[in-house]
Every structure is written in C-alpha cells, then in structure tokens.
Amino acid sequence: MTRLLYLSYDGLLDPLGQSQILPYLFRLTGPDRRWTVVSFEKPGREPEAESLERRLREAGIRWIRLRYHRRPPIGSTVWDLAAGWWTVRRACRNRPPEVLHARSYVAALLALWLKRPFESKFLFDIRGFWPDEKVEGGFWKAGGWLYRITKRLERRFFEAADHIVTLTDRSREILEQRFQTEGIRRPITVIPTCADLERFRPAQKRAGGPLRLVYAGSAGGAYLLPEMADFFRAVRRLRPDTRWEILSPRPDPQIETAIAGLDSSAVTVRILSHDQVAGALAGADASLCLIRPVSSKTASCPTKIGESLACGLPVVVTAGIGDCDRLIGEGRVGVVLSDCSEAALNRAARELLALLAEGETLWARCRRAAESCFDLGQGVRKYQSVYRQLIESAKSCPNQLL
Structure with missing residues (x-):
C-alpha cells in the first residue's frame, strides 16, 4: 500500500478545486494507494464541506480540512502554513507518506518542510510561474522583497523536488534551459489542465438562430473582460443577432462594469456552479478567453480551453498564452489574437465567422483536439506514471533525500 499526501492551498470547494483537483483524485484512488488530502477552505461552506467529506470518505480518501485566512496579508499565509505543518506532522507521524504532491508554490513550501522528517519523495506541480504572475498582475512590486524571497524559494523547490509537473510545453522548455544554466537535473512532465470528456460533450447544434458567444470564469486578474466586450461588439457589427453569455461562479461588479454600455438584451450573466457549466457551454457556438499576454502566461493552460473544445466550441484567445498559439491557431480550432487593437479585433471577428461557417x-x-490534448483520462495516466517513477526511485534509493 502506497501512501500519498496531496497538499493544496486552493480549497477543494473552490471552482478550481472542483474542476482541477477532485476529478483527478477520484480517478487516482485504488486498492494499492492510500490518499490523504490537505486543503485550505474558506469559511461559511460547512454543508458543502460535509457532503464532500462523505464522498471522499466513500472513495477511500482522507481529507484534512484547514481554514484559509485572508488577512492580514502575508501574516495570514504564514499562519496557515504553520497550522498545516503542525496538523500534518501529527496526523501522519505514525505512517508518513511515501510521496508528497504539492500543488503550486505555497503548498510546495509546506512540502519542503515535511520532506526530510517524512523521508518522502516530493512532486512539485507548479501550475504556472507564480512569483512572476504576481508581479505582472500588479499584486507585487517588481524586484520587491516578496518577489526576491519567493524566487529564492522557487529555486529551492526545484532543487528539492524529485519530479516536476508543468502545464505547457513552452514552460517545460523554459525550465530545461534554466536548469541547464543552474546545474539542476530534474525530470519534468507536461500535464495540461484536462477536462472530463464524459461531462463536457457537444450538444446538438441548432440550425439558424442567434450566434452565441460565451465566457466561463471569474472576472479580473489577467482576464481581459473589457476587451472581450470589444470583441463582442466587433462580431455584432457583422452578425447583429450575436448574443454573449457570461458564466461566473459568483456575482462580480467587474462584470457589470465591463458590460456597461452593451445592449442589455444581448448580454446575459449567469451565476453557476462548476457542475452546471458543461451544459451551458455546450449550448454556445464559440468561447472567449482573452488574457493579458505577459511572459509568465507561457506556463498557463486555462481550464476553459479544454472544456470549451470538448463541447465542440472554437476558442478565441490572445497570443502567447501557454501552448495556445500552436493548439488553437495551427490546429484551426479557434482564433489567436495578435493584440487587442480595434483592427485585430475586427480581423478576429471575421476569422471566427469564417470558421463557424464550417459547421x-x-x-x-x-x-478531436480536446480528446488529443485535454482528456482527463490521459492526464490521470500521466500522474500515475509519475507516481510509479517516484515510488520505484524511493525503493531503489531509500535514503537519497535532499
């Protein structure tokens, strides 16, 4: 029986946890694996938490649910990490895990503290270049103390990790070049954000009717909702019957600001849980995913890309986001925007309508693109392969820990 510990600073009850953590965990369980999952959950969701805990228990997954604290900045994260370290040390001291799977950077710090006392193998699942995302998103000062500390920790994570998982081929190439310069030798596996192809399926497309654009996800951050509104206007000038549906997990004033000035009869905002998104996506004709094209986004693979393609929707995306230039542009399953100028938006609108004419x-x-690149089953098999490598390595070199 192999014991694995999954560490996530994102909550399992969050939309991201629902779409990108739980689907994997439920499929990675088995008679030869015993899972413990540690996550930090936002308060006020006790009924949902109790329901999920029952489902996890029935699947043989032990869930250690810790409270997430938002304030004060920095101090709250340090408090959460200390609580996580103390709780996990006590919970696993008699039967420590063979593998620590850390999702992103905050969880990686917890894994780094636990690796030596538990004598575990450490899988660093980076999910993106987080320190650079913080700077390019305007949350941290470039070259500031937070950035400098996190970049030093990043190197330590890479040095301590026994295996690294990243979302895109472009980020793998960047890491390989960096590791060659810094003298780090670590295996890297690319596993994009996958979609459950059984849930996200094409609907029977209706002949005629309005053209339906959709955006699924939160507002703000790197997502360019005002530019999506401009693209909607560009399409609507060519197809006056165009409608735009925004699917959000929660009400957000940024959405209302972005759509102000649009024809209210042509724009709908729906508040949906992740379980409801598949049906709403399948009823659309094309999906929007405009993201600020900064350098850190080479490591990004938005969940909505795979889910949209799985529903048969072409995707409109900005250039430079992960592997989308190749997957979307060269694969002719959407439109890649070179920039968000008026000329580029008008050109992209014409390209989208030409694609949609193919029916x-x-x-x-x-x-087919979703089945080839974003199949959840394929992602699960890749994780299983990584775990096997780590476990075999632990058996052959039981004391070789950093």
Missing part, C-alpha cells in the same frame, strides 16, 4: 466539420475538429 459540423469545425465542431468535430474541436472535439
């Missing part, structure tokens, strides 16, 4: 041929091509 069933386009829908089938989008679905």
Whole structure:
C-alpha cells in the first residue's frame, strides 16, 4: 500500500478545486494507494464541506480540512502554513507518506518542510510561474522583497523536488534551459489542465438562430473582460443577432462594469456552479478567453480551453498564452489574437465567422483536439506514471533525500 499526501492551498470547494483537483483524485484512488488530502477552505461552506467529506470518505480518501485566512496579508499565509505543518506532522507521524504532491508554490513550501522528517519523495506541480504572475498582475512590486524571497524559494523547490509537473510545453522548455544554466537535473512532465470528456460533450447544434458567444470564469486578474466586450461588439457589427453569455461562479461588479454600455438584451450573466457549466457551454457556438499576454502566461493552460473544445466550441484567445498559439491557431480550432487593437479585433471577428461557417466539420475538429490534448483520462495516466517513477526511485534509493 502506497501512501500519498496531496497538499493544496486552493480549497477543494473552490471552482478550481472542483474542476482541477477532485476529478483527478477520484480517478487516482485504488486498492494499492492510500490518499490523504490537505486543503485550505474558506469559511461559511460547512454543508458543502460535509457532503464532500462523505464522498471522499466513500472513495477511500482522507481529507484534512484547514481554514484559509485572508488577512492580514502575508501574516495570514504564514499562519496557515504553520497550522498545516503542525496538523500534518501529527496526523501522519505514525505512517508518513511515501510521496508528497504539492500543488503550486505555497503548498510546495509546506512540502519542503515535511520532506526530510517524512523521508518522502516530493512532486512539485507548479501550475504556472507564480512569483512572476504576481508581479505582472500588479499584486507585487517588481524586484520587491516578496518577489526576491519567493524566487529564492522557487529555486529551492526545484532543487528539492524529485519530479516536476508543468502545464505547457513552452514552460517545460523554459525550465530545461534554466536548469541547464543552474546545474539542476530534474525530470519534468507536461500535464495540461484536462477536462472530463464524459461531462463536457457537444450538444446538438441548432440550425439558424442567434450566434452565441460565451465566457466561463471569474472576472479580473489577467482576464481581459473589457476587451472581450470589444470583441463582442466587433462580431455584432457583422452578425447583429450575436448574443454573449457570461458564466461566473459568483456575482462580480467587474462584470457589470465591463458590460456597461452593451445592449442589455444581448448580454446575459449567469451565476453557476462548476457542475452546471458543461451544459451551458455546450449550448454556445464559440468561447472567449482573452488574457493579458505577459511572459509568465507561457506556463498557463486555462481550464476553459479544454472544456470549451470538448463541447465542440472554437476558442478565441490572445497570443502567447501557454501552448495556445500552436493548439488553437495551427490546429484551426479557434482564433489567436495578435493584440487587442480595434483592427485585430475586427480581423478576429471575421476569422471566427469564417470558421463557424464550417459547421459540423469545425465542431468535430474541436472535439478531436480536446480528446488529443485535454482528456482527463490521459492526464490521470500521466500522474500515475509519475507516481510509479517516484515510488520505484524511493525503493531503489531509500535514503537519497535532499
């Protein structure tokens, strides 16, 4: 029986946890694996937490649920990490895990503290270049003390990790070049944000009717909702019957600001849980995913890309986001925007309408792209392969810990 400990600073009850943690965990369970999951949950969701805890228990997964604290900045994160370290040390001291799977940077710090006392193998699942995302998103000062400390920790994570998982081929190439310069030798596996192809399926497309654009996700951050509104206007000038549906996990004033000035009869905002997103996506014709094209986004793979393609929807995306230039542009399953100027938006609107004219041929091509690149089953098999490598390595070199 192999014992694995999954560490996530994101909550399992959050939309991200629902779409990108739980689907993997439920499929990675088995008679030869015993999972413990540690996550930090926002308060006020006790009924949902109790329901999820029952599901996890039935699947043989032990859930250690800790409270997430938002304030004060920095201090709250330090408090959460200390609580996590103390709780996990006590919970696992008699039967420590063979593998620590840390999702992103905050969880990686916890894994770093636990690796030596537990004598575990450490899988660093980076999920993006987080310190650079913080700077380029305007949350941290470039070259400030937070950035400098986190970059030093980043190197320590890479040095201590026994295996690294990243979301895109472009980020793997960047890491390989960096590791060669810094003398770090670590295996890297690319596993994009996958979609459950059984849940996200194309619907029967209706002939005629309005053209339906959709954006699924939160507002703010790197997502360019005002530019999406401009793109909607560009399409609507060519197809006056165009409608735009925004699917959000919660009410957000940034959405209302972005759509101010648009024809209210043509724009709908729906508040949906992740379980409801698949049906709403399948009823649309094309998906929008405009993101600020900064350098850290080479390591990003938005969840909505795979989910949209799985539903047969072409995707409109900005250039420079992960592997999208190749997957979307060269694969002809959407439109890649070179920039968000008026000329570029108008050109992209024409390209999208030309693609949509292909009808069933386009829908089938989008679905095949999802099956090839974003199949959850394929992602699970890759994680299983990584775990096997780590466990075999632990057996052959039981005392070789950093």
